[in-house]
Amino acid sequence: MTERSTGPPELGGPVTWIRNVVRRSWNDLLSVYYANTLIWRVFKSGALVFLGLFCWTGANLLLSYRPDWGILWYVMAYGFLLLFWGPFTHFVVVPFVIRMRKRGDGPIARFISRHGSKTNLTIFLILVLVLGTFPVGPMTFEFQLPSGSESSGDVNPQLQCTKSEEEVHCHLSDSRGIDQLVVTSSDRTIETVEESPFEFDVRIDELESVRGQKQFTVELRDSDGQTLRRYVRVVETIPGE
Amino acid sequence: MSTLGLFDNDYDEDGFRRCSVTGLNVHRTVENLVKLFGLSAVVAMVIGGTFAFFVAMTRWEVIGLLEAQDYYVHLTLHAWNLLIFWMVFMEIAVLYVGGPMVLGRRLPLTALAKTGWVTMVVGAVLVNLGVWMTAPPDTAPLLTAYVPLTAHPWFYAGAILFILGAIVAAIPFFVTLWREKRGQPYKTLPLIAFGAFATSIIAFEALVGGLVTFVVAFLWRMEFIGWMDAAWYRHMYWTIGHSTQQINLAAMVTVWYFLTHVVGGAEVVSEKVSRTAFILYIFFINLGAAHHILSDPAVSTGWRIWNASYAMYGAAFASMIHAFAIPAGIEAGRRKRGLGGGLFGWLTSAPWNNPVFSATVFSIVLFGFVGGITGVVMGQLQVNMTWHNTFATVGHFHATVALGTTLAFMGLVYFVVRTMFLRRFVFDRLATLQPYLYAGGMGIATLMMLYAGLLYGVPRRTAEVVENIPGTEFNLAAAAPLFAIFGVFAVIAILAGAAFVLVAVASILVGERVDGTGSDADIVPDGGATVDEDDPVHAYEMRGTFLLCLLFLAVFVASYVANWYLLTELWSVGL
Numbered sequence: 001m002t003e004r005s006t007g008p009p010e011l012g013g014p015v016t017w018i019r020n021v022v023r024r025s026w027n028d029l030l031s032v033y034y035a036n037t038l039i040w041r042v043f044k045s046g047a048l049v050f051l052g053l054f055c056w057t058g059a060n061l062l063l064s065y066r067p068d069w070g071i072l073w074y075v076m077a078y079g080f081l082l083l084f085w086g087p088f089t090h091f092v093v094v095p096f097v098i099r100m101r102k103r104g105d106g107p108i109a110r111f112i113s114r115h116g117s118k119t120n121l122t123i124f125l126i127l128v129l130v131l132g133t134f135p136v137g138p139m140t141f142e143f144q145l146p147s148g149s150e151s152s153g154d155v156n157p158q159l160q161c162t163k164s165e166e167e168v169h170c171h172l173s174d175s176r177g178i179d180q181l182v183v184t185s186s187d188r189t190i191e192t193v194e195e196s197p198f199e200f201d202v203r204i205d206e207l208e209s210v211r212g213q214k215q216f217t218v219e220l221r222d223s224d225g226q227t228l229r230r231y232v233r234v235v236e237t238i239p240g241e
Numbered sequence: 242m243s244t245l246g247l248f249d250n251d252y253d254e255d256g257f258r259r260c261s262v263t264g265l266n267v268h269r270t271v272e273n274l275v276k277l278f279g280l281s282a283v284v285a286m287v288i289g290g291t292f293a294f295f296v297a298m299t300r301w302e303v304i305g306l307l308e309a310q311d312y313y314v315h316l317t318l319h320a321w322n323l324l325i326f327w328m329v330f331m332e333i334a335v336l337y338v339g340g341p342m343v344l345g346r347r348l349p350l351t352a353l354a355k356t357g358w359v360t361m362v363v364g365a366v367l368v369n370l371g372v373w374m375t376a377p378p379d380t381a382p383l384l385t386a387y388v389p390l391t392a393h394p395w396f397y398a399g400a401i402l403f404i405l406g407a408i409v410a411a412i413p414f415f416v417t418l419w420r421e422k423r424g425q426p427y428k429t430l431p432l433i434a435f436g437a438f439a440t441s442i443i444a445f446e447a448l449v450g451g452l453v454t455f456v457v458a459f460l461w462r463m464e465f466i467g468w469m470d471a472a473w474y475r476h477m478y479w480t481i482g483h484s485t486q487q488i489n490l491a492a493m494v495t496v497w498y499f500l501t502h503v504v505g506g507a508e509v510v511s512e513k514v515s516r517t518a519f520i521l522y523i524f525f526i527n528l529g530a531a532h533h534i535l536s537d538p539a540v541s542t543g544w545r546i547w548n549a550s551y552a553m554y555g556a557a558f559a560s561m562i563h564a565f566a567i568p569a570g571i572e573a574g575r576r577k578r579g580l581g582g583g584l585f586g587w588l589t590s591a592p593w594n595n596p597v598f599s600a601t602v603f604s605i606v607l608f609g610f611v612g613g614i615t616g617v618v619m620g621q622l623q624v625n626m627t628w629h630n631t632f633a634t635v636g637h638f639h640a641t642v643a644l645g646t647t648l649a650f651m652g653l654v655y656f657v658v659r660t661m662f663l664r665r666f667v668f669d670r671l672a673t674l675q676p677y678l679y680a681g682g683m684g685i686a687t688l689m690m691l692y693a694g695l696l697y698g699v700p701r702r703t704a705e706v707v708e709n710i711p712g713t714e715f716n717l718a719a720a721a722p723l724f725a726i727f728g729v730f731a732v733i734a735i736l737a738g739a740a741f742v743l744v745a746v747a748s749i750l751v752g753e754r755v756d757g758t759g760s761d762a763d764i765v766p767d768g769g770a771t772v773d774e775d776d777p778v779h780a781y782e783m784r785g786t787f788l789l790c791l792l793f794l795a796v797f798v799a800s801y802v803a804n805w806y807l808l809t810e811l812w813s814v815g816l
Contacts, residue, residue: 028583032585039593061695061696154712154713154714155711155713156712156713186377187377210379210391211391217378220712229712
């Protein structure tokens with residue numbers, strides 16, 4: 001069986017051409033829908049999962065910008081359901097319908113073989129409408145900042161240092177939200193400050209050199225010991241004497 | 242070289258044997274070095290894959306395995322072993338396959354090739370040790386060891402040795418081509434050799450740039466040089482930092498042409514067009530590195546506009562050509578064998594049980610739809626700003642490298658196991674399923690990275706993501722559903738990677754030996770069905786490919802429009 005093209009096809013009028021294209025596309029669509037080899041089932045399920053993810057997350061994203069576009073709730077529901085319904089359809093429903101079609105005995109088998117896919121798609125579309133109208137929690141992403149947050153704002157003070165011949169003196173522009181300040185050089189802790197306003201002095205000869213330059217690290221921590229900010233200062237670049 | 246019987250195929254007195262699958266005359270020197278580099282690549286993959294587990298389980302904050310400092314060390318080792326060592330070892334193997342093996346020549350200067358291998362291995366070990374031993378004031382460098390941040394001196398030394406080793410190992414390939422052309426100056430190279438040659442040019446530019454960068458940085462770290470310009474370093478660094486990934490791209494496309502032909506029965510639809518696409522890569526693909534410094538004050542506006550638009554279109558156009566040429570070649574080739582069967586019969590009747598074929602095709606599809614589109618979109622001057630340093634960037638390069646190149650190279654390793662180690666696959670069913678599991682698992686994990694970055698602006702490189710960003714009003718807890726999906730599928734991908742190593746190594750060690758002709762029905766196209774070589778491929782339909790390409794373009798346009806829409810919303814254009 002070869003598929004060589006043997007010359008230009010006969011063309012009718014534009015209406016005939018459109019009718020042929022539509023008919024051929026519909027037949028192609030049906031043949032793809034009912035294709036039941038393992039690789040086709042994997043292809044179709046994989047493609048629908050990817051499409052579902054795209055619709056689900058994309059609709060969520062657009063809704064965060066355009067909450068008034070109601071249609072997006074249905075796109076979101078379609079994508080969310082497709083994640084499960086796509087593989088379910090092509091791994092369970094279509095093979096079952098085809099099996100019933102081959103057996104063909106009894107009214108139930110005949111009903112399923114004739115109407116199984118339509119029923120499946122109808123249930124799917126009804127669920128899309130229901131979920132789009134009454135969206136459930138796991139389907140929707142939360143984009144707003146959580147209300148009632150205990151956070152007291154950004155902790156982003158400036159670390160200002162000056163140096164003398166022997167020492168570096170540093171302080172923070174703001175000490176709100178900070179529980180502890182730790183100064184290290186290399187892996188050695190030089191100073192720990194636990195009281196506001198978190199000023200400290202370090203002796204320059206205590207500092208380790210990196211590539212011939214003395215430097216130290218200042219770490220700000222919260223009450224849970226979690227690092228909020230980290231600053232690295234090279235003595236050479238600190239203003240002073 | 243006969244360790245464990247891995248290097249003991251039957252060669253004639255001149256050292257050649259005829260491969261019953263490819264029909265190529267293979268010399269002992271080529272085959273043994275391909276095996277050596279391939280096995281080294283797999284070892285790097287095991288190490289990098291192990292660290293992938295720790296990285297993924299830290300970003301999935303429900304588990305939150307590592308502290309921030311440890312996380313960055315693990316992330317660095319994950320990245321260097323998978324993005325650099327696994328890839329470059331494989332790429333040297335690709336050069337040897339694409340050069341001397343395809344041309345039916347022995348590998349010249351084998352001592353040099355082995356020296357290159359030893360140097361690369363020493364370099365890789367040093368980088369691993371240097372990163373593992375990182376302690377303050379040094380920091381784990383990930384891939385961007387930006388000066389003036391300091392890394393362990395062994396890291397720089399290891400990087401230099403590895404790059405130097407790769408250049409040395411590539412020399413025999415260049416000598417092969419030189420001898421081939423000197424002997425037959427008017428004969429064109431086969432397409433695979435041409436693709437390998439284009440890859441080597443791109444690689445040479447990247448590696449020499451990297452050598453300059455890291456040698457100077459090493460001298461600076463050792464205090465032989467007092468000062469180093471950070472902007473110069475960044476610019477130079479990206480000649481290797483991103484261009485190594487462009488080597489992956491060119492090598493991967495070469496592997497696509499090779500494997501789809503050998504195991505899928507694909508034909509080359511137009512040699513000239515495919516060669517032109519490779520030439521476009523040589524001119525433009527390395528300029529893709531520019532997107533890393535689009536926000537850098539050291540580069541001019543003209544530089545940005547050139548690199549993020551005109552030059553990028555040259556590379557994207559080349560990729561589009563390959564994106565059509567390869568599936569079209571599969572379609573036409575299979576229809577020629579009488580395996581058309583409607584719109585997509587040529588695709589569904591393909592040898593999907595053969596992991597060489599399935600890994601290659603998944604690589605093509607996922608690279609194109611996920612990696613390629615995101616690369617072009619985020620590479621633009623304007624849209625880049627919504628992507629840069631978010632987790633979406635990580636998603637992009639996982640789509641290109643972890644999905645595209647890794648899958649293609651997995652296919653190539655399977656092919657080497659079967660045709661050079663001459664072993665059948667053990668764990669048959671697992672071997673068949675492995676590319677599906679990896680492609681599915683990594684594909685969905687990658688999409689989650691993209692969505693987390695684009696939807697929420699989740700940052701890259703940090704250990705803390707979802708719970709909170711300490712000390713800020715930002716709270717990304719709402720991204721938790723995406724990270725839950727990411728975590729589960731990342732585990733699936735890592736297990737599938739482990740399955741790949743298991744199948745490949747076990748097959749080499751205990752697989753049934755293939756004993757010559759007559760036993761290749763499982764690997765050659767359609768059990769060895771032959772076709773009329775004089776039958777022109779253009780006489781066959783390629784409408785299935787055409788439809789797939791239209792689908793691809795539709796996804797491309799949708800992604801393009803969506804990203805621009807988000808950008809306009811960000812800046813409230815028109816308000």
